[in-house]
Amino acid sequence: xxxxxxxxxxVLSLAMDLGKSMIRCGAEINRVEETVVRICRAYGMQQTEVxxxxxxxxxxxxxxxxxxxxxxxxxxxxxxxxxxxxxLNALSRRLCALPVDPASVREELDTINRxxxxxxxxxxxGYILGASAFTVFFGGSWKDALAAAPIAVILWLIGSLxxxxxxxxxxVTALSSATAGFxxxxxxxxGLADNAGMIMIGDIMLxxxxxxxxHSVREMLCGDLMSxxxxxxxxxxxxxxIACGFAVPILILG
Amino acid sequence: xxxxxxxxxxxxGAAGTCGFSLLFRLRKKLIPCAVLGAVxxxxxxxxxxxxxxHAFFQNLFPxxxxxxxAEIAAKVTKSPATQYLACAIIPLVPGGGLYYTMYHxxxxxxxxxxxxxxxxxRTAAGLAVGIILISVLVHQWRYRSLKTIFEEE
Numbered sequence: 001x002x003x004x005x006x007x008x009x010x011v012l013s014l015a016m017d018l019g020k021s022m023i024r025c026g027a028e029i030n031r032v033e034e035t036v037v038r039i040c041r042a043y044g045m046q047q048t049e050v051x052x053x054x055x056x057x058x059x060x061x062x063x064x065x066x067x068x069x070x071x072x073x074x075x076x077x078x079x080x081x082x083x084x085x086x087x088l089n090a091l092s093r094r095l096c097a098l099p100v101d102p103a104s105v106r107e108e109l110d111t112i113n114r115x116x117x118x119x120x121x122x123x124x125x126g127y128i129l130g131a132s133a134f135t136v137f138f139g140g141s142w143k144d145a146l147a148a149a150p151i152a153v154i155l156w157l158i159g160s161l162x163x164x165x166x167x168x169x170x171x172v173t174a175l176s177s178a179t180a181g182f183x184x185x186x187x188x189x190x191g192l193a194d195n196a197g198m199i200m201i202g203d204i205m206l207x208x209x210x211x212x213x214x215h216s217v218r219e220m221l222c223g224d225l226m227s228x229x230x231x232x233x234x235x236x237x238x239x240x241x242i243a244c245g246f247a248v249p250i251l252i253l254g
Numbered sequence: 255x256x257x258x259x260x261x262x263x264x265x266x267g268a269a270g271t272c273g274f275s276l277l278f279r280l281r282k283k284l285i286p287c288a289v290l291g292a293v294x295x296x297x298x299x300x301x302x303x304x305x306x307x308h309a310f311f312q313n314l315f316p317x318x319x320x321x322x323x324a325e326i327a328a329k330v331t332k333s334p335a336t337q338y339l340a341c342a343i344i345p346l347v348p349g350g351g352l353y354y355t356m357y358h359x360x361x362x363x364x365x366x367x368x369x370x371x372x373x374x375x376r377t378a379a380g381l382a383v384g385i386i387l388i389s390v391l392v393h394q395w396r397y398r399s400l401k402t403i404f405e406e407e
Contacts, residue, residue, distance in 0.1 A: 026278075028336070080278045082337040089334050126276025133270035137263060138350055201350050205270070206277070210349030211340060213374075217382035235352070243356035 004044030006102055008069040012048075012061045014095075014102040014109075015039040019050075019057050020073040021113050022088050026080035029219055029227040032057065035092050042096040053227045054078065054234075077169065080211070087112045119160050127152040127159075127206055135202025140195060147193035148202040151183045155206055170241050176207050177245025185253045204242060209235035255303060264296045267345035274344045280337055287327050288341035295320040295342045309376035310383075313346055317384025320346075325392050339385065348377040 004011070015036045022032050033050040040048040040061045050059040060070040091108065131152035132145040140148075155176050162172045184199040193199055212235040220228030255263075271292035275285045299316040306312050320342035321335075328335035351374035358367035 031336075080340070082334075082340075083279045083281055085336070086281065086333055120279070122276050123279070126273045126278075128273070130270050130273030130277060133266045133268075133273055134345075134349075137266035137270055137345065201353065204353050205349045208349040208353050210347035210352055211344065213352060213378050214343065214347055214381050214385070217378050218385055221382055221386050236356075239352045239356040240359070242353060243360045246357065247360050 004063055005099075006043060008045060008061050008063045008067060009071075010102040011040055011043040011045060012059060012069045012071045014105060015061075016057055016059055016071050016073045017109060018088060018092055018095075019052065019059075020075055021109065022085065023052070023054060023057070023075045024078045024113075025082070025084040025088070026078055027085060027088075028215065029053065029224045030222060038096050039092060039099075043099045043102075054230055081115075084112055084115075119157075123160075124153060124156045127156040130206055131155075131202045133202075134205040135198055138198060138201045140198030140202060141193075144193045144195055144198045145202070147184065147187040148199045151180045151199065151203045152206060154179060154183065155203060159207070170237065173207055173238050174241040174245035177204065177242040178248045180204070181246040181249035182253070185249050189253070200246060204246075207238075208242060209238045212238075255300070260300045263300060264293060267296045268293045271341050271344050275341050278337070278340065280341065281333070284331060284333060284337065287331060288338050291320060291323045291327060291338050291342035292345055294323060296345055299346060309373050310380040313377050313380030314384045316346055317343060317381040318388060321385045321388035325388065343381055343385075346377070346381060348374045351377060 018039065019032045019036045022035060023029075029052050033052050036050045036052075036057070036059055037048045040059075044064065045061045046064050048059060048061040050057065052058070055075050057073045057075070058070070059072075060068055062068045091105070091112065095105065128149045131148040135145045135148040136142070158172060158176045158179065162169065180203045181196075181200060184193070184196040184203070187193040187199065188196045212231055216228045216231035216235060218228070219225075219231065222228075268289055271289050272285065275288050280288060295316045298319045299312070302312045302315050306315075321339055324335040324338035324342055327338045351370055355367060355370040355374050358364070358370055
């Protein structure tokens with residue numbers, strides 16, 4: 001194997017920053033581990049060991065001279081963002097085909113990671129469409145679907161505020177659910193909608209970690225037990241927070 | 255379920271998927287392809303609802319179909335399969351089940367809690383197993399045909 005042109009530390013740092021970014025936009029764990037290994041190998045590293053869970057990546061790589069480098073990365077939050085994920089995938093594929101100077105890629109990685117817009121208007125449309133459609137999907141009337149729309153806008157605002165202020169995800173989820181519950185019951189009281197439960201389920205689809213639950217089972221069946229268990233636990237706790245949040249308006253308004 | 259209900263289910267599911275694809279910040283060009291995947295998966299789901307009676311199998315076959323569609327769509331449009339997969343199964347994801355499970359738990363209705371928990375677990379297992387079966391097959395096929403770096407070890 002050819003002598004690597006770049007030190008193991010730099011290569012591993014780059015690979016792991018890429019991996020961290022991938023987890024942050026919702027990539028599966030085995031995909032992330034594979035990416036780190038592939039990049040290190042493309043840069044001429046002899047052996048790479050990676051362990052990753054949703055909140056941490058640890059990796060050690062060894063160059064042909066036997067020198068080892070170890071790095072770790074901590075991930076605090078993640079949200080599905082396919083546009084970013086696609087760019088990261090393309091970047092990693094390019095690096096594997098042509099391993100350029102790690103320092104020169106830094107800037108590109110930073111550009112991909114940076115998202116200057118805080119309130120995405122298209123995401124707001126997505127919230128409205130998703131909530132109204134799933135209200136009908138679960139058996140609500142068209143009145144319920146209409147009532148779900150303004151609640152979805154509020155959920156979108158709350159969801160965007162989490163990123164802005166970095167509040168605890170659990171607290172924000174419970175708060176979202178409680179707010180949605182008050183509004184849904186209010187709409188029904190005012191005679192603007194028929195069934196508060198249907199409105200709630202449509203809006204809840206936006207914040208419930210249903211896809212996370214599927215991912216967790218999938219990861220566990222694939223052998224990523226730790227990551228799968230953590231995801232399972234997180235989705236259950238988030239669902240519990242949502243249920244508790246909705247219990248508050250029911251207790252108060254009856 | 256009659257034809258009208260099935261149509262409403264599929265149309266609402268398609269609109270919902272469209273919404274979620276915006277939420278997930280899917281590239282706009284890929285949205286039609288992703289929504290088509292969800293519609294076809296829902297058609298398979300509706301057929302399965304009609305003929306199968308266990309939540310695991312009702313979700314296994316749509317997941318198999320959705321995952322296969324995602325792999326093909328990814329090949330055709332040259333973009334990761336994950337995004338198509340997530341969009342195809344989003345209407346089937348047991349968000350409602352998960353919520354009702356926890357809701358019954360909070361309100362102390364243990365009989366309903368148990369029913370919902372079983373149903374949600376079966377749905378999640380069906381979807382996950384379907385997705386994994388396809389991904390294992392695709393991996394096998396791809397790595398055999400390309401002789402990738404993994405075989406050097």
